[in-house]
Amino acid sequence: MITDDTTVNGVRxxxxxxxxxxxxxxxxxxxxxxxxxxxxxxxxxxRAQRATAGGDANAVVFALIAEVTRVDGRKIVYEDVLEMDLADVMALQAEVIDENFDRPPQRASQASSNQDSQSRS
Incomplete structure (x- = not known):
């Protein structure tokens, strides 16, 4: 069997x-x-939450970085992220948290909507 075909509970x-x-x-x-x-x-x-059973949100982010990142062509693990230079970790964190996920457009706050409608009256 080819390893690319191996799945557990539908996860490759x-x-x-x-x-x-x-x-x-x-x-x-x-x-x-x-x-x-x-x-x-x-x-x-x-997987990231399971790897960090304590539930520490910061640890989950580090584990999530490890799940979705390859560095210089190789898969990394949570411990690799812990040992990286801080600047590299911050760059990866920004990529994973801020830029990697599509976010819905922000709605105008209720207060600013009320001010706009009052200024038009």
Whole structure:
């Protein structure tokens, strides 16, 4: 059996992640290393939460970075993120949290909407 075909509960294990080529961005880290950050999925968050059983939100973010990132072509693990230079971690955190996920457009706050309608009266 080819490792790319191995799944557990419908989740591909071994080999390339399903859809890893789609939506991946390559960034150069401050250290000069190249990181490929792929689009995240719910299963990635679930794995990150399992890896950090204590529920510490910061640890979950580090584990999530490890789930969706390859550095210089190799898969990384949570402990690798802990050992990275701070500048690299911050760059990856910004990519994973801020830029990797589509966010709905922000709605105007209720207070600003009321002020706009009052100024037109």
């Amino acid at each position: 294990i071994g080999g390339a992640e399903a859809g890893s080529d789609q939506g991946a961005r390559t960034i150069e880290l401050p250290s000069g290393a190249r990181a490929e950050v792929r689009k995240g999925y719910g299963r990635d968050l679930m």
